[in-house]
Amino acid sequence: MVTITELAAQKIKEVLKAQDKENSMLRLYLVGAGCSGPNFGMALDDEKTEDDILDEEYGISVLIEKKLSTYLEGAIIDYVESENGGGFEIRTPKASNGGGCDSGCCGGCGGSC
Helix, strand or coil, X not given: CCEECHHHHHHHHHHHHHCCCCCCEEEEEEEEEXXXXXXXEEEEECCCCCCEEEEEECCEEEEEEHHXXXXXXXXXXXXXXXXXXXXXXXXXXXXXXXXXXXXXXXXXXXXXX
């Protein structure tokens, strides 16, 4: 369901170790939605609920609420470094690339086509 790059997996394991949470799971959650589709965040979690799907990649347990699974199908978690530092990035193939204009309602998010 979700792919974690090797670099992201290494960085996640570093975070887990630094926070003394090696047994915690990585939860993906909905932050909000905008013109380009849903935005997701990540947090550490110690509990799986009956509404969660448990996935595993590189020995990292990933929790996703069942209702979000269709949006995260094929998602890639990566770690990206830039001149300003580094951070995690969640790329979802189902996110829109149209900047709000692909639905035919130009200006719906404050912009125009």
